[in-house]
Amino acid sequence: MDALLYFAPIAGICALLFAFYLIRRITAMDAGNARMQEIAAAIHAGAMAFLGRQYKTLVIFILIIVVIISVVGLLTTGADSLKPATALAFAIGAACSILAGNIGMRIATKANVRTANAAYQSGLNKALTCAFSGGAVMGMSVVGLGLLGLGIVVLFSNDSSIINGFSFGASSVALFGRVGGGIYTKAADVGADLVGKVEAGIPEDDPRNPATIADNVGDNVGDVAGMGSDLFESYVGSVIAAIALGASLQIPNGVIAPMLIAAVGILASIIGTFFVNVKEGGNPQKSLNRGQIISTVLAIIGILIVCLTVLDEGYVVGDKSYTALGVFASACAGLLVGFVIGNVTEYYTSADYSPVKRIAKSCETGTATNIISGVATGMLSTAIPIILVAIGILIAYACAGLYGIAMAAVGMLATTGMVVAVDAYGPISDNAGGIAEMSELPHEVREITDKLDSVGNTTAAIGKGFAIGSAALTALALFTAYTQAVGISDINILDPVVVVGLFIGGMLPFLFCAMTMNSVGRAAQSMIEEVRRQFREVTGLLEGKAKPDYARCVDISCQAALREMVPPSVMAVVVPLFIGLCPGLGPECLGGVLCGTLVTGFLLAIFLANSGGAWDNAKKYIEEGHHGGKGSEPHAAAVNGDTVGDPFKDTSGPSLNILIKLMTIIALVFAPLF
Amino acid sequence: MDALLYFAPIAGICALLFAFYLIRRITAMDAGNARMQEIAAAIHAGAMAFLGRQYKTLVIFILIIVVIISVVGLLTTGADSLKPATALAFAIGAACSILAGNIGMRIATKANVRTANAAYQSGLNKALTCAFSGGAVMGMSVVGLGLLGLGIVVLFSNDSSIINGFSFGASSVALFGRVGGGIYTKAADVGADLVGKVEAGIPEDDPRNPATIADNVGDNVGDVAGMGSDLFESYVGSVIAAIALGASLQIPNGVIAPMLIAAVGILASIIGTFFVNVKEGGNPQKSLNRGQIISTVLAIIGILIVCLTVLDEGYVVGDKSYTALGVFASACAGLLVGFVIGNVTEYYTSADYSPVKRIAKSCETGTATNIISGVATGMLSTAIPIILVAIGILIAYACAGLYGIAMAAVGMLATTGMVVAVDAYGPISDNAGGIAEMSELPHEVREITDKLDSVGNTTAAIGKGFAIGSAALTALALFTAYTQAVGISDINILDPVVVVGLFIGGMLPFLFCAMTMNSVGRAAQSMIEEVRRQFREVTGLLEGKAKPDYARCVDISCQAALREMVPPSVMAVVVPLFIGLCPGLGPECLGGVLCGTLVTGFLLAIFLANSGGAWDNAKKYIEEGHHGGKGSEPHAAAVNGDTVGDPFKDTSGPSLNILIKLMTIIALVFAPLF
Numbered sequence A, B: 001m002d003a004l005l006y007f008a009p010i011a012g013i014c015a016l017l018f019a020f021y022l023i024r025r026i027t028a029m030d031a032g033n034a035r036m037q038e039i040a041a042a043i044h045a046g047a048m049a050f051l052g053r054q055y056k057t058l059v060i061f062i063l064i065i066v067v068i069i070s071v072v073g074l075l076t077t078g079a080d081s082l083k084p085a086t087a088l089a090f091a092i093g094a095a096c097s098i099l100a101g102n103i104g105m106r107i108a109t110k111a112n113v114r115t116a117n118a119a120y121q122s123g124l125n126k127a128l129t130c131a132f133s134g135g136a137v138m139g140m141s142v143v144g145l146g147l148l149g150l151g152i153v154v155l156f157s158n159d160s161s162i163i164n165g166f167s168f169g170a171s172s173v174a175l176f177g178r179v180g181g182g183i184y185t186k187a188a189d190v191g192a193d194l195v196g197k198v199e200a201g202i203p204e205d206d207p208r209n210p211a212t213i214a215d216n217v218g219d220n221v222g223d224v225a226g227m228g229s230d231l232f233e234s235y236v237g238s239v240i241a242a243i244a245l246g247a248s249l250q251i252p253n254g255v256i257a258p259m260l261i262a263a264v265g266i267l268a269s270i271i272g273t274f275f276v277n278v279k280e281g282g283n284p285q286k287s288l289n290r291g292q293i294i295s296t297v298l299a300i301i302g303i304l305i306v307c308l309t310v311l312d313e314g315y316v317v318g319d320k321s322y323t324a325l326g327v328f329a330s331a332c333a334g335l336l337v338g339f340v341i342g343n344v345t346e347y348y349t350s351a352d353y354s355p356v357k358r359i360a361k362s363c364e365t366g367t368a369t370n371i372i373s374g375v376a377t378g379m380l381s382t383a384i385p386i387i388l389v390a391i392g393i394l395i396a397y398a399c400a401g402l403y404g405i406a407m408a409a410v411g412m413l414a415t416t417g418m419v420v421a422v423d424a425y426g427p428i429s430d431n432a433g434g435i436a437e438m439s440e441l442p443h444e445v446r447e448i449t450d451k452l453d454s455v456g457n458t459t460a461a462i463g464k465g466f467a468i469g470s471a472a473l474t475a476l477a478l479f480t481a482y483t484q485a486v487g488i489s490d491i492n493i494l495d496p497v498v499v500v501g502l503f504i505g506g507m508l509p510f511l512f513c514a515m516t517m518n519s520v521g522r523a524a525q526s527m528i529e530e531v532r533r534q535f536r537e538v539t540g541l542l543e544g545k546a547k548p549d550y551a552r553c554v555d556i557s558c559q560a561a562l563r564e565m566v567p568p569s570v571m572a573v574v575v576p577l578f579i580g581l582c583p584g585l586g587p588e589c590l591g592g593v594l595c596g597t598l599v600t601g602f603l604l605a606i607f608l609a610n611s612g613g614a615w616d617n618a619k620k621y622i623e624e625g626h627h628g629g630k631g632s633e634p635h636a637a638a639v640n641g642d643t644v645g646d647p648f649k650d651t652s653g654p655s656l657n658i659l660i661k662l663m664t665i666i667a668l669v670f671a672p673l674f
Helices: A002-027 A034-075 A084-121 A124-156 A160-200 A212-248 A256-273 A284-310 A324-349 A354-365 A367-380 A383-412 A416-438 A443-486 A496-537 A550-564 A566-581 A586-623 A633-669 B002-027 B034-075 B084-121 B124-156 B160-200 B212-248 B256-273 B284-310 B324-349 B354-365 B367-380 B383-412 B416-438 B443-485 B496-537 B550-564 B566-581 B586-623 B633-669
Strands: A315-317 A320-322 B315-317 B320-322
Touching (some): A002 A084, A002 A124, A034 A084, A034 A160, A084 A160, A124 A160, A124 A256, A124 A416, A124 A443, A160 A443, A160 A496, A212 A256, A212 A550, A212 A633, A256 A383, A256 A416, A284 A416, A284 A443, A315 A383, A320 A383, A324 A354, A324 A367, A324 A383, A354 A367, A354 A633, A367 A586, A367 A633, A367 B496, A416 A443, A443 A586, A443 A633, A496 A566, A496 A633, A496 B367, A496 B586, A550 A566, A566 A586, A586 B496, A633 B367, B002 B084, B002 B124, B034 B212, B084 B212, B124 B212, B124 B284, B124 B416, B124 B443, B160 B212, B160 B443, B160 B496, B160 B550, B160 B566, B160 B633, B212 B383, B212 B416, B212 B633, B256 B284, B256 B383, B284 B324, B284 B416, B320 B383, B324 B367, B324 B383, B324 B443, B354 B586, B354 B633, B367 B586, B416 B443, B443 B633, B496 B550, B496 B586, B566 B633
């Protein structure tokens, strides 16, 4: 059966080949006139500058961790010890995630201008195809490099404690992508808006604003690289958790099955992308939905085939026996929960439904009622996702035991390629609109890009919900693997040490959010000062006679973000190690901490993402002419809500996905020490 | 040793006699001129009208529960079954809490005008004494009726499952006091402000505003009756949890000890009140602190004596033995944690320290940054209280086992009489200021009442922190008693049913907050419409020629509050019963739910209370002339923050204290059914 292990890396290579084909297609397209190319080049250069600076810090971080793991691994010996090879797996995992993010960003910042030009020269379908292809490159890079890298590691070693290192590497990159990236994108956004729109009185995306390129870079940093690294982490994390459980529970082919499911998911995603196209005047949303539904259906069929062929023997855990169909049901439960959570997110954050309409109405009585209404909506929106995940867990466990919970996560993430493609399509369209604006293309072009962009907002909301749900389920699967790794079969809530763990763990997401929110404020301050300086010192800038120094804004914002991400990151890394190693606390207490962080992290992430998203769309709804429209008092209230929501939905909320996974993976990797 | 059981009701009677003495002293004071008496009479009548209407609903609620418990008790038989006598204990508990609230409110609304008049006629010390005596009546009623009622129940039955009924009764009243009262007070506040200040342009506390009496009634409803019923619940809940654990762990004198500690705590509180007085021009804060410190020191000495005399044998649980000094250490740990949490709350919400100053500064860049800064501060402020409670739990458990955790809660609440006295002093001073304003007393009078009021804000912050901390520790003690009652010694987080419980339980506080926040909005709407109607229909009202219909505003706001509290209350009551009785979920899952609710409820309560308090004081800080002062742009931003914070700190936050206790007590009372 070991020949089956080659399927995973082969599927990964298929994804990469497909990505390569898409890249060829995108780069062959016309990049528009000189002005457009100039702006696009600035965004591209900014994005690359951001990545370059990030890599400098990241490489140091990775080297330190490699040394720590290697040294600790050499000092501890025995069957269950930490191994130097884990450090290698860690480095490979980090490298794969970095490479995926780099390819994705590189192409996204080429696809944006070509999307604008396609909208200008050819119309809706060509523009959609270009933007979606750009997103699909990111999606295919994520799943391709994820499964190729992991497949190679698994081919060389079937030792779970080594394989876990790969997941830790992915987590580390995601930390930089989501936390650092999240701070960067909002610092740039706030800086650009506050000095540009409010102080200097120039419109959004105006080329005279020195921060405007940084702002456009930020969209890519947050929604392409950040989201990509987050889902990369969930993707490999879920597969690795299933591998670890499959091995420790001694399930026949339990290690191969999750990799094969990931492999068929890749093929399903590739096929799905071919169904994304739209007639002139048609609805891009429908075509994206079509692509996703086809991928999902194909993935379900593929999962069924995998289960029936490699898990046909079934397995026994304790006194319970499970069948292949049970595992299939678990994976499908995960897949469906992910799908529905995404749509619930859309319900709470789209202006098509009553929650956002109610928030928009509350703007009539001012900012305060808008804020209260948004907070209440965000809190309310936690109920259904939690209940869905709870039902998913119960079904998965009933059908296939603990292994079923991990397989639910694998099932949920099977179509990650498609999910990332649809998600990364958003910022590309958004960028295309910005480029159209800055290069003064005709109004109709902006109309097409706006149409694509508004669909992008919906897909972004769905993607966010999916990312949170998958992070929670992956963390739970990793948590289960952790308890197997430390060999504890009982974490008793009635033990006060565990309760204390739950309390402390529950508090960490609040602390983490507070830290990241304050970070955005401070990083934005650095940006504001730089923009003010340029307006003051660069003569002729506001008259459009001189060019601003875009690169410097990108650089300053990037530096500030990297500086600000240190304290929350250190907390996420150090706390699990401290709790696990501290005498009197130890692995049971750590179990409580991880569980507490998982619960409140998941809840806060949904709350923050959805209230932020709802405020954003309530503002847009008012701008469409409701409740007084642009420039009215309610609009001013809505703008305040939107600004409050920015760090909620783009920094603190998504960063929590990383917190809950990273803490668990650290516990898992360092489990031999506890 | 049974003779010792009489100490508790005797101490309760002492407290009530002392309250009676204070009442005589207060009512003997001069109630001021006719105008003042007229206004005070309106507030008094409004408060009584609120209570009257609340009682109507409450009596029906109590009767329904009495019938349910009795019927279920008659249907189930056996040693562990639910008993009809539990229904009687429930009714007694409810009656005691209602009576305490009624006495407290009745006297608070007499003390307010006498405080104003004392400030007018005699000066600071007399005013402070009057306001504090009014608060002390509430404090003594709470602990007196709490311990007298509980003492009588215990004298008649030593069956834990019957005694638990008393706690459930107290919880039910607290539900109405905190949730209903919380919605009422903010609906009245928002209604009064929005139509009065914003629409009609008349100042705060202006007698022409029909909602102004309702607003002043609201201060009493929220901070006197609401806080009183909350701490009444914690007070009896902690003692009952210790009794239940003392009985089930068969600790010699384990049932008597917590009641004796409560008794010495009452005596310590009575003595402490005699030290609250101030010289002319002195600092009222210092005198209140002096009273509290003396009570605390006396309580510690009393607890030591109780432990050394009745627990001198020590006890053995499992293979561990504990001593009297261990229990003493546990109780002291609780007492100190309560004290420090209160002060941490003050740090985060007082304008004397950097967090509020930073929030005030953030108002310079507008409302949005103010909101973000306040949210971040509130989230940050969860860290220290959680860590303190965690340390307290670990110390208490190490020193005295599970019984120690309950005794930590008893210790924390020993000086409840003093805590409530200091807390209820706040709204009386606030009311006195309002009466001075409305009856146009000289400016110097307002200066004295403002001085008292500003101290009241600090004590309110400390009281809120204390209430949250004590609710959490009481709920944990009750939770431990619940697990003993259902006979489970292991609730394993690795069991997916428990994890699902943690997820669902963790979500409930979010849902509960969302519901109560929306409730305030809707109830305020009813109030706004009534005030607008009166301004429109009562001719000569705005010119001061006609009198508004104050009573109708009180009534409408009260009706709305009682209507709005139904859905969240039903949720709090039904969910534990449903989870406990649902096949496939059951008592272990319910354990997870209770624990999840406890963790996120505690966290959210701190977050909401502290961000709300911080915004409030940031606004006051700006009004003192910082960052542009009253009427400036930063002030407008600060006002928005304060309005957002109102339902946070006065409705949703405090209501969570009830949620976490009530759900646990329901689980405990109905444990025989699971």
